[in-house]
Amino acid sequence: MGASFVPITVFTVLWGVVGIVCPFFAPKGPNRGIIQVVLMLTAATCWLFWLCAYMAQMNPLIGPRLSNETLIWIARTWGKPYA
Amino acid sequence: MGSLFRSEEMTLCQLFLQSEAAYACVSELGELGLVQFRDLNPDVNAFQRKFVNEVRRCDEMERKLRYLEKEIRRDGIPMLEIPGECPEAPQPREMIDLEATFEKLENELREVNQNAEALKRNYLELTELKHILRKTQVFFDEMADPSREEEQVTLLGEEGLMAGGQALKLGFVAGVILRERIPAFERMLWRACRGNVFLRQAEIDTPLEDPSSSDQVYKSVFIIFFQGDQLKTRVKKICEGFRATLYPCPEAPADRREMAMGVMTRIEDLNTVLGQTQDHRHRVLVAAAKNIKNWFVKVRKIKAIYHTLNLFNLDVTQKCLIAECWVPALDMETIQLALRRGTERSGSSVPPILNRMETLEDPPTYNRNNKFTIAFQNLIYAYGVATYREVNPAPYTIITFPFLFAVMFGDLGHGALMAAFGFWMCYKEKPLQAKKIDSEIWNIFFGGRYIILLMGLFSMYTGLIYNDIFSKSLNIFGSSWQNNYNKTFLAENKLLQLNPDSEDYLQVPYPFGIDPVWQLAEANKIIFMNAYKMKISIIIGVFHMLFGVCLSLWNHIYFKRRISIYVEFIPQIIFLTLLFFYMVLLMFIKWVSYGATPGHFGEEDYVKTSSFCAPSILITFINMMLFKTDENTRPKCDPTMFAGQIGLQKFFVIVALLCVPVMLFGKPYFIMQERKKRALQGQQPLAETAENGTAGGAPVPASHHHDEDISEVFIHQAIHTIEYVLGSISHTASYLRLWALSLAHAQLAEVAWNMLLRKGLMSGGYEGGVFLYVVFAGWAAISISILVLMEGLSAFLHTLRLHWVEFQSKFYAGEGYLFQPFSFEVILDSAGQGEE
Missing domain, CATH: 3.30.70.2750 (Alpha-Beta Plaits)
Structure with missing residues (x-):
């Protein structure tokens, strides 16, 4: 199970605040309802989209197929130089 | 105030106006722009109406003004227009002064000319x-x-010379x-x-x-x-x-x-x-140019008022005009006030009377929009105007539209360009509006400035998630993949695959979006991205459709169609959930339950949950519909994803299929029952009123439903059911366009980068700089024109289709007609556009 606690919490809380907490503080007026819907839908769509990207990679079934030059570059610049 | 979720409640009113106060009152109502008058003399032709003469005089004045304007234009004199200052409609007696002024000016000008x-x-x-x-x-x-x-x-x-004796x-x-x-x-x-x-x-x-x-x-x-x-x-x-x-x-x-x-x-x-003659002409025109816009406004207002008065009925005593109008119920107060102002202005002593009327007619649809929501509302109206008091999809479209667009357009770079353009138009809104640019394409863009801004912003977000910026990726949080090959192995092999079932993968995904390594994996990036994007397309699509079906529940509750809830909404949602939402769940289950087990890489005991045994969702789903169980051909793998899957799936499919006859026969059956009951009792039963009831006090067109033949009800319901059942399959598949467009966009961006900018960046030396300069221009032009404009347009159209067909078919009838109030603002706007 390749889930990690921190990112899931951070992004869920972030979009939760936008979609659940913020609507309570929407300014009063004729547009209050619209602002609430906008906030909730934004949070829902963005969270779902992030979640899908995260879960699709939790347990990858295939690994990236790279050319050796790219791998050498990755090893040098992304840390973990090869032996 | 009303909200955008449903159209405003409207009432039909009768208006009695004293003849002498009518003009002033209508003028006030025109300033207000909240009243739609109905034509009470539809049989009378335009030449036989009461105020034909006045309208004709106004036409004549307008003609003179247009002549003046043409002359002013010819001399290139700027016409003053004071923004925000709009003269009120003048009193009828002022009309004679205006006429005299224009007559004098025109004659003078003609003489001079x-x-x-x-x-x-x-x-x-x-x-x-x-x-x-x-x-x-x-x-x-x-x-x-x-x-x-x-x-x-x-x-x-x-x-010859000597002819005639002389030269x-x-x-x-x-x-x-x-x-x-x-x-x-x-x-x-x-x-x-x-x-x-x-x-x-x-x-x-x-x-x-x-x-x-x-x-x-x-x-x-x-x-x-x-x-x-x-x-x-x-x-x-x-x-x-x-x-x-x-x-x-x-x-x-x-x-x-x-x-x-x-x-x-x-x-x-x-x-x-x-x-001297030219000077004189110029002086006359300059003087006229100062006022001409004002005069135009005044004349057009007078004309509009008389046109409206022509719609009214004269009562028998000729002392009073009778009008019928649709009015938003919430604005009755404001209208009363305006009428009172009008009466005071005209000096009449008898106040006008505004009477609510009972009617069986369908009222017009009126949504109170602001400059932000109007663009989204227009997208909906382009499909069809909402039926009176029906759920309005526009508030949800504000977010779902840019979001679905962005799923197809996801690219941080292109999204930023689009958002910047949208932001500029919103930021410079007032100056741009004042310019009155008369290009059709510009007006389309400018009208949709908030849509463009939101589409740009959402594209930036989805671009970040796709980790795609002009086909390159950002490594912000550090990739989850690493190289474990040594130097000699790397030197010997050209293409190497990293194995997720080993130390190559950190076993914790990249926290935000797609791992940057995939953008570099030219060999199998598309395989991975396709699997991911197809799944999210279906997930998003099913959620979108479920949302649409839920909105239909809100409609049924509001219109008190209780039977429709039982025999339409509930079977519909069960059908969609058990089949398609279940498929979505399978996707999540697959994501969670198949993969490497840290600490036991490649061990035989864990093969059942490894990627080796991961089933195809599509095949599983097809087998489920066909009641078939495929024996898993791979050794040691389970045929199912979880215990009891086969039984559960059979149950789901049977229940879903049972929903179809409910949808098909439920409503006609209840209608027949009601009729029988009514025939027995000889009076209209309660449930029947509820069946076609409209809320909000508007009375029901009572005879409407009963006259419908029962066979017609059946046919109608059959069409509806077939549309829904077949629709949910084809609509689900239709959401795959999200994947297709997104794939096409990413591929085009990559081709543009590899074919152009990459060549420029790889060239060296002094000439290389020049080459890069040229190549960058080409790449930028292609990025803007094809990737942002054309791809943007195609993604926009596909998004529009997804909303009109896949989303709105679940709840939206769109059979209303638009509320068109008598408003000077609208009249002046359209007149101004016509002349330019």
Whole structure:
């Protein structure tokens, strides 16, 4: 199970605040309802989209197929130089 | 205040206006723009109405104003327009003043123009004469040249010269002709006079102004020599035919000189007079330009008021006008106030009466939009105007539209460009609006500025998640993949695959979006991205459709269609959930339950949950529908994803299929039941009212439903059911366009990068810089024109389709008609656009 606690919490809380907490503080007026819907839908769509990207990679079934030059570059610049 | 979720409640009102107060009251209502009048004399044609005369007078005034405007434009005088200042509709008695003013102005202008034209014609004649005198001088000089005498002798012969006992006298005519007519003129002369005339011509260098069309034309001076009267008449006829103007030209040089002097002085005089005339015209026009926009507004307002008054009925005593109008129920107060203001202004003592009326008619649909929501509302209206008080999809579209667009358009770079353009239009909103740019394409963009801004912002977000910026990726949080091969292995193998079932993968995904390594994996990036994007397309699609079906519940509750909830909404949602939402769940289950087990990489015991045993969701789903169980061909793998899957799936499919007859026969059955009951009781039962009831106090068109034949009900319901059942399959598949467009966009961006910018970036040296400069221009042009504009347009259209068809078909009838209030603002706007 390749889930990690921190990112899931951070992004869920972030979009939760936008979609659940913020609507309570929407300014009063004729547009209050619209602002609430906008906030909730934004949070829902963005969270779902992030979640899908995260879960699709939790347990990858295939690994990236790279050319050796790219791998050498990755090893040098992304840390973990090869032996 | 009303909200955007449903259209406003409307009431039909009857309005009684005192004849003398009617004008002022309607004017106030026009300023308000909240009342839609109905035509009460539809059978009376336009010429027989009461205020035809006034409308005609307004038309006449408008014509005069347009004439004035045209003249002002011709002189290039700027027309003042004070923004934010709009004159009120003037009192009827002011109309006479206005008419008099316009009449005076028009006459003055016409007179001035006539004078100016006469003067110009005169001036033209004099200038032409001046040129003739100047140019022909050369010809005469040549003739007088003694050295040519000999030539003349040889040409005409002895007897010719001595004919009549004295030196032969040649006659001549001089004139001016359009330059392009010269060749034809010459040929004609030669043929008609058999070569017996002699034509000399010289071009006038400066163009002359044609007074009738005020074009600049080039002309030539000519002089024709000939002998005898017969030729003279012939030549003159030809000149006439070619529209040449002939001028008298004295033969003696002294006379000519004198004439030239006279012409010069006359030209001078004419010039001063002409200048004064022009000055006068200019003064008149400048004065008019200051007010012309105001006048236009006033006249158009008067005209609109009389048009509206023409819709009213006259009561028997002729003292009072009766109008019928649709009014938003919430604005009754405001309208009453406006009417009171109107009465006060007209000085009438009897207040107008506003009466609510009961009606069976469907009221118009009116949504109170602001400048932000109107663009989204228009997208919905383009499909169909909502039925009265139906759920309005526009508030949800504000977010779902840009989101679905962004799923297809996901690219941080392109999204940023789009968002920047949208932001600029929103930021410069007022100045841009004031400019009144009259290009259709610009107006489309500007009208959709908030949509563009939101689409750009959402594209930036989805671009970040796709980790795609101009087909490159950002490594913000550190990739989850690493290299574990050593130097020699790397040197020997060209293509190497990282194994997720090993230390290559950190076993914790990249926290935000797609791992940057995939953008580098040119060999199998598409395989991974396709699997991911297809799944999210279906997930998003199913959620979108479920949302649409839930909105239909809200409609049923609001219209109190209780039976529809039981036999339409509930089976619909069960059908969709058990089949398609279940498929979505399978995707999540697959994501969670198949993969590497840390600490036991590649061990036999864990093969059942490894990627080796991961099933295909599509095959699973197809098998589920066909009640088939595929034996898993791979050794050691389970045929199912979880225990009891086969039984559960069978149950789901059977329940979902059972929903179909409920949808098909439920409603007709209940309607039949109701009818039987009513026939027994001989009165209208309660549930029937609920069945076709409209809420909000509007009475029900009671006879409507009963007359419908039961077979028609069946057919209607059958179409509805088939549409829904087949629709949910095809609509789910239709959401795959999210994947297809997104794939196409990513691929095009990559091709643009690899084919152009990459070549430029790889070139070295001094020339390389120049090359890069050129290549960058090409890449930027393609990025903007194809990837942002064209791809953006296609993604926009696909998003529109997903909303109109896949989303709205679940709950939206769209059979209403739009509320079109009588509003000066709208009338002036459309009139202003028409004239430009």
